[in-house]
């Protein structure tokens with residue numbers, strides 16, 4: 001019985017930690033119905049990066065708009081949360097060669113980036 005209580009406590013704690021983490025990742029700016037707007041920090045340098053990042057994100061079904069700023073490195077993306085999850089957007093950005101705070105591009109993908117787009121030191 002004690003073991004069961006301990007197990008349930010661990011499960012409850014784990015669940016709460018997960019909830020807190022996803023809350024901090026999903027910084028919702030304004031929620032209108034099912035469409036949410038989120039700011040995601042994305043590594044990159046230039047206009048080519050901007051095109052690549054925005055193209056990758058806009059290609060996802062459920063994404064309404066995406067705009068990345070090369071100075072602030074922030075991507076502002078609006079999407080229908082019933083169709084696409086924040087994590088999928090992070091994964092698509094990483095697959096295009098750009099790091100976010102929760103998804104990193106593979107070395108293979110990163111190495112294929114144009115010289116001026118290489119943002120890792």
Ligand SMILES: [Cu+2]
Pocket residue numbers: 044045046047048049050116117118
């Ligand atoms: Cu670039």
